[in-house]
Amino acid sequence: MxxxxxxxxxxxxxxxxxxxxxxTIVPWTLIAQLCNLFxxxxxxxxxxxxxxxxxxxxxxxxxxxxxxxxxxxKQEALDMKNSYETSIQSAKxxxxxxxANATKNAASKSDAILREASEQVVAMKAKAEQDIAQERRxxxxxxxxxxxxxxxxxxxxxxxxEINEKDHAKLIDEFINNVGAES
Numbered sequence: 001m002x003x004x005x006x007x008x009x010x011x012x013x014x015x016x017x018x019x020x021x022x023x024t025i026v027p028w029t030l031i032a033q034l035c036n037l038f039x040x041x042x043x044x045x046x047x048x049x050x051x052x053x054x055x056x057x058x059x060x061x062x063x064x065x066x067x068x069x070x071x072x073x074k075q076e077a078l079d080m081k082n083s084y085e086t087s088i089q090s091a092k093x094x095x096x097x098x099x100a101n102a103t104k105n106a107a108s109k110s111d112a113i114l115r116e117a118s119e120q121v122v123a124m125k126a127k128a129e130q131d132i133a134q135e136r137r138x139x140x141x142x143x144x145x146x147x148x149x150x151x152x153x154x155x156x157x158x159x160x161x162e163i164n165e166k167d168h169a170k171l172i173d174e175f176i177n178n179v180g181a182e183s
Contacts, residue, residue, distance in 0.1 A: 140176075144172060144176055147172065147175060147176070148168065148169075148171070148172035148175075
C-alpha cells in the first residue's frame with residue numbers, strides 16, 4: 001500500500017502545483033485575455049449584434065407601417081361605411097319624398113279626372129237636354145205642319161171651300177193651343 005500512498009501524495013502535490021498555477025494571476029496573460037475578450041466583443045457587436053439590430057429595426061418599421069396601413073384602411077372603411085349609411089338614408093328619404101309626391105300627384109290627378117268626368121257628364125246632360133228640347137220643338141213643328149195640313153184638308157172638305165194661307169195659319173195655331181192645353 002505504500003506504493004499506492006506515495007503515488008497519491010506525489011500526484012497530489014503535482015496537482016496542487018498545477019492548480020496553483022491556474023489560480024495565480026499572470027499580468028501578461030490577464031492583459032492578453034482581456035484584449036482577446038474585447039476583440040471578441042467588438043467582432044460580435046459588429047458582425048452579430050449590428051445585423052440583428054438592423055433586421056429587428058426593419059421588422060419593427062415594417063410592423064409599424066403595417067399597423068399604420070391597417071389603421072388607415074380601417075379609417076377609410078369607417079368613412080366609406082358612414083358615406084354608405086348617409087347615402088342609404090338620403091336614398092330612403094328621397095324614396096319617401098318620391099312616394100309622397102307620387103301619392104299627391106295621383107290624388108290630384110284622380111280629383112282632376114273626377115272633376116273633368118263630372119263636368120263632361122254635366123255638359124253631356126245639358127247637351128242631351130238641349131238636343132231633346134230641340135228634337136221636341138222639331139217634332140212639335142213637324143206635327144204642327146202635319147196637323148195643319150190635315151186640318152186644312154178637313155176644314156176644306158167641311159166648309160167646301162178653300163181656305164187662304166192666313167186663315168190656315170190661324171186655324172193651326174188655335175188647334176195647337178187647344179191640343180197643348182189639353183196635354
